[in-house]
Amino acid sequence: xxxxxxxxxxxxxxxxxxxxxxxxxxxxxTVAIELTVGVGSLDELPGELGCAHLFEHLxxxxxxxxxxxxxxxxxxxxxxxxxxxxxxxxxRYVASFPSGALDRMLFLESDRLGFLDAGxxxxxxxxxxxxxxxxxxxxxAEPWGMDADxxxxxxxxxxHPYHHPTIGTEADVRGFDIDGVRSFWERHYRPANVVLSLVxxxxxxxxxxxxxxxxxxxxxxxxxxxxxxxxxxxxxVPQAGLLExxxxxxxxxxxxxxxxxxxxDEPALDLLARVLASGRGTRLDRALYVExxxxxxxxxxxxxxxxxxxxTVYASTASVGLVSIRERVEREVERLxxxxxxxxxxxxxxxxxxxxxxxxxxxxxxxxSLLVRCYxxxxxxxxxxxxxxxxxxxxxxxxxxxxxxxxxRPPTTLSNVPRxxxxxxxxGASAVVLP
Amino acid sequence: MIAWCAAALAAPDRSRPPAVAExxxxxxxxxxxxxxxxxxxxxxxxxxxxxxATVQLVWQRGAADLAPDAPLELARAVGALADRAAGRWSAxxxxxxxxxxxxxxxxxxxxxxxxxxxxxxxxxxAEAFAxxxxxxxxxxxxxTELDEWAVDRRLFYTSSGPASPTAVASASLESAWFxxxxxxxxxxxxxALAALRRADLRAAWSEWTAAAPLVVLAVxxxxxxxAPHVDALVEGVGADAPRGGALPVAAPAEGQLVAIDLPxxxxxxxxxxxxxxxxxxPDSATMRVANLVLGGTFAARLNRNLREERGLTYGADSxxxxxxxxxxxxxxxxxxxxxxxxxxxxxRRELARLATDPPTxxxxxxxxxxxxxxxxxTFESAPRAAGLYRQVLYEGRxxxxxxxxxxxxxxxxxxxxxxxxxxxxxxxRAPAWVVVGPRTSxxxxxxxxxxxxxxxxxxxGILGRF
Numbered sequence: 001x002x003x004x005x006x007x008x009x010x011x012x013x014x015x016x017x018x019x020x021x022x023x024x025x026x027x028x029x030t031v032a033i034e035l036t037v038g039v040g041s042l043d044e045l046p047g048e049l050g051c052a053h054l055f056e057h058l059x060x061x062x063x064x065x066x067x068x069x070x071x072x073x074x075x076x077x078x079x080x081x082x083x084x085x086x087x088x089x090x091x092r093y094v095a096s097f098p099s100g101a102l103d104r105m106l107f108l109e110s111d112r113l114g115f116l117d118a119g120x121x122x123x124x125x126x127x128x129x130x131x132x133x134x135x136x137x138x139x140x141a142e143p144w145g146m147d148a149d150x151x152x153x154x155x156x157x158x159x160h161p162y163h164h165p166t167i168g169t170e171a172d173v174r175g176f177d178i179d180g181v182r183s184f185w186e187r188h189y190r191p192a193n194v195v196l197s198l199v200x201x202x203x204x205x206x207x208x209x210x211x212x213x214x215x216x217x218x219x220x221x222x223x224x225x226x227x228x229x230x231x232x233x234x235x236x237v238p239q240a241g242l243l244e245x246x247x248x249x250x251x252x253x254x255x256x257x258x259x260x261x262x263x264x265d266e267p268a269l270d271l272l273a274r275v276l277a278s279g280r281g282t283r284l285d286r287a288l289y290v291e292x293x294x295x296x297x298x299x300x301x302x303x304x305x306x307x308x309x310x311x312t313v314y315a316s317t318a319s320v321g322l323v324s325i326r327e328r329v330e331r332e333v334e335r336l337x338x339x340x341x342x343x344x345x346x347x348x349x350x351x352x353x354x355x356x357x358x359x360x361x362x363x364x365x366x367x368x369s370l371l372v373r374c375y376x377x378x379x380x381x382x383x384x385x386x387x388x389x390x391x392x393x394x395x396x397x398x399x400x401x402x403x404x405x406x407x408x409r410p411p412t413t414l415s416n417v418p419r420x421x422x423x424x425x426x427x428g429a430s431a432v433v434l435p
Numbered sequence: 436m437i438a439w440c441a442a443a444l445a446a447p448d449r450s451r452p453p454a455v456a457e458x459x460x461x462x463x464x465x466x467x468x469x470x471x472x473x474x475x476x477x478x479x480x481x482x483x484x485x486x487x488a489t490v491q492l493v494w495q496r497g498a499a500d501l502a503p504d505a506p507l508e509l510a511r512a513v514g515a516l517a518d519r520a521a522g523r524w525s526a527x528x529x530x531x532x533x534x535x536x537x538x539x540x541x542x543x544x545x546x547x548x549x550x551x552x553x554x555x556x557x558x559x560x561a562e563a564f565a566x567x568x569x570x571x572x573x574x575x576x577x578x579t580e581l582d583e584w585a586v587d588r589r590l591f592y593t594s595s596g597p598a599s600p601t602a603v604a605s606a607s608l609e610s611a612w613f614x615x616x617x618x619x620x621x622x623x624x625x626x627a628l629a630a631l632r633r634a635d636l637r638a639a640w641s642e643w644t645a646a647a648p649l650v651v652l653a654v655x656x657x658x659x660x661x662a663p664h665v666d667a668l669v670e671g672v673g674a675d676a677p678r679g680g681a682l683p684v685a686a687p688a689e690g691q692l693v694a695i696d697l698p699x700x701x702x703x704x705x706x707x708x709x710x711x712x713x714x715x716x717p718d719s720a721t722m723r724v725a726n727l728v729l730g731g732t733f734a735a736r737l738n739r740n741l742r743e744e745r746g747l748t749y750g751a752d753s754x755x756x757x758x759x760x761x762x763x764x765x766x767x768x769x770x771x772x773x774x775x776x777x778x779x780x781x782x783r784r785e786l787a788r789l790a791t792d793p794p795t796x797x798x799x800x801x802x803x804x805x806x807x808x809x810x811x812x813t814f815e816s817a818p819r820a821a822g823l824y825r826q827v828l829y830e831g832r833x834x835x836x837x838x839x840x841x842x843x844x845x846x847x848x849x850x851x852x853x854x855x856x857x858x859x860x861x862x863x864r865a866p867a868w869v870v871v872g873p874r875t876s877x878x879x880x881x882x883x884x885x886x887x888x889x890x891x892x893x894x895x896g897i898l899g900r901f
Contacts, residue, residue: 079804100456130746
């Protein structure tokens with residue numbers, strides 16, 4: 001599998017502004033489609049927190065020619081399956097289906113993109129409102145279920161587009177009205193704000209003709225509305241947050257603000273996180289597990305959003321307080337900030353990143369996703385050579401440089417401790433109350 | 436290249452959803468079988484254009500085939516830890532190798548199988564074979580790995596498990612269905628966890644791998660890619676002995692309701708299970724369709740009812756497990772605690788309705804086409820293809836027979852589903868219910884089951900102590 005696999009993609013811009021990326025893949029009879037809408041929780045105005053996610057749900061309710069409940073019924077009757085995801089930056093609608101269902105799929109997608117307003121009625125809103133509240137409750141009920149939202153709440157100051165949870169606040173979700181939802185639709189769900197990718201068993205010319213046919217009556221509702229301009233750093237003072245839970249383990253998260261997506265330092269930071277805590281023998285694995293068996297779980301990850309990014313390290317323990325964990329993590333970070341890792345460590349981190357990319361390329365769904373990622377990041381469907389090249393160019397000294405630039409400062413922390421045992425938390429940590 | 440499309444087109448016909456072509460079921464080859472010696476076979480399957488190959492050693496005896504007094508934790512530890520360090524490679528060295536070579540390498544244990552496997556690109560096959568052979572012949576079970584695993588399991592049993600509504604519900608259901616004396620119902624024992632020793636794991640591994648029949652599944656490139664390495668891989672392991680196989684499972688004679696009080700849970704988590712046809716029963720193919728109509732897709736009846744129409748849940752679904760000797764349908768959903776009575780009532784109604792209100796054409800299409808679409812993706816990659824051959828191996832049949840069942844599924848009609856539902860899915864037919872949530876909120880609603888609740892603490896639910 002080579003990065004050149006996306007080079008055969010065709011890019012089409014329809015009259016209404018919709019951009020479509022098409023790639024043939026005849027290994028099986030499957031076709032994958034992805035619609036990415038340039039709207040996420042960062043676009044939400046006060047009083048509509050959670051609307052991007054709620055709207056994702058409403059996209060499955062009804063449109064002018066697809067009655068309530070029929071989107072999924074008609075898709076699944078064709079042998080298809082689908083899902084959707086909302087993040088801070090975007091909303092993605094994904095589906096895969098047998099090639100013989102291409103017309104049906106394009107009918108469904110074009111109808112809801114063009115004519116969803118017909119289904120924006122109070123009863124549908126109320127139904128999805130309740131489902132979103134159930135989704136929120138179900139996620140928060142599990143051990144560590146609130147941690148990610150609590151960490152964002154701490155990392156990004158109040159008023160920052162990344163401060164509030166994507167699933168919204170309970171008050172705002174309960175407060176949505178049909179006029180507000182319609183306004184959200186009109187502002188954001190415009191064809192010019194959508195990138196569609198199609199990968200699978202079709203002929204490109206025929207598929208383009210079908211796209212033109214099915215989207216020909218989807219009106220051009222104007223250019224995308226202005227979005228918050230990147231970068232938009234948090235710039236806040238590091239916080240120390242506290243959650244108490246019903247489990248006999250304590251978990252510490254340390255989060256440093258870094259860079260937005262596609263920044264020149266993104267590859268080095270990604271590899272730095274892997275050198276720190278991705279697999280046996282990495283820096284924190286040695287410090288917290290191999291040499292001193294105090295961690296029951298540990299890891300590191302980066303999130304580089306459209307406006308800003310973070311590098312987060314986490315570790316769980318049942319045997320020591322979180323101050324001890326913090327000291328060891330910060331010691332390893334400081335070492336990397338002053339002494340480059342070995343070439344072998346960087347090679348391993350790079351290889352594991354590349355492996356994930358190759359795995360993604362194996363399926364039509366993965367290719368569809370990468371096409372959109374390329375287009376939104378590089379302005380073209382075929383970017384893998386350049387994108388992978390950025391990772392290939394990272395040297396050990398780059399990891400030290402970015403560690404010094406972004407991690408050699410106090411992080412925001414979140415201590416999740418057993419109920420009643422706040423002495424195990426980072427001193428000074430204050431209870432996090434999610435709205 | 437960006438093409439600007441300026442042609443004026445007539446609006447498309449949106450009066451009805453476009454028709455969909457009937458699926459054409461793909462053919463897949465039978466494996467090429469090489470008999471190395473009595474009790475040791477190799478199955479080879481070539482998957483064109485696959486980026487990686489996979490090799491899976493499957494000893495056909497698993498946790499349920501061990502001695503009745505062998506603790507559950509021993510089997511689990513053996514399966515979980517054999518791949519950590521082996522031969523001259525430490526845990527770190529094996530993990531580094533995985534990352535550098537775009538490879539996976541694992542061991543695992545099931546009720547009737549023990550497995551060592553890897554996925555690797557062609558240029559790393561030789562090294563993958565060497566490491567897999569080390570696991571087969573000399574797994575080291577490092578003390579640090581054993582200790583970490585034991586701590587993790589203990590914390591799950593005593594802390595994170597009892598705090599998780601889904602973990603409590605799932606564990607409790609298994610214990611409600613399988614008695615403790617049954618090989619499938621062995622309960623976790625913390626004392627056995629603490630007593631695990633490396634020597635015990637190594638002894639169990641040696642005995643297990645030497646005494647069970649072995650099939651090596653090699654999927655990916657041509658046989659010449661694999662042939663040079665197989666003999667060293669299987670030297671001294673595998674035996675011409677009876678394979679483990681599905682054990683009889685007597686479905687509970689009476690319905691039961693296990694209720695677990697989680698005072699802080701914001702919702703009620705519900706599980707219900709009914710006996711379903713085993714794979715050898717003529718109703719089994721139809722039950723695959725019935726299950727999908729009931730709760731196997733997003734638009735299925737349970738989800739449509741409880742989520743889309745009533746807004747009570749983020750998702751409701753059903754699953755059909757089957758083996759040669761037993762089968763079960765399991766329904767899962769979480770709802771507000773105050774709605775548990777309504778949810779239970781609607782679940783019972785949907786179970787009954789499948790017999791009296793047969794599936795529509797669209798429902799049948801969804802179920803049949805989902806099964807066909809999944810079949811047609813089998814050769815998308817070598818690992819995915821290996822799944823079919825593992826299934827065929829376990830069930831003791833041919834690929835042609837597996838395909839024939841899919842063809843049988845495609846021919847299932849509405850009346851077939853109604854008949855099978857009437858026979859198997861009567862909600863009064865000794866179901867096992869599990870409900871997890873705050874007792875003060877859920878107790879009143881439990882009466883909808885018609886069964887007296889047995890209240891159990893969360894920890895007891897996880898450990899099956901009831």
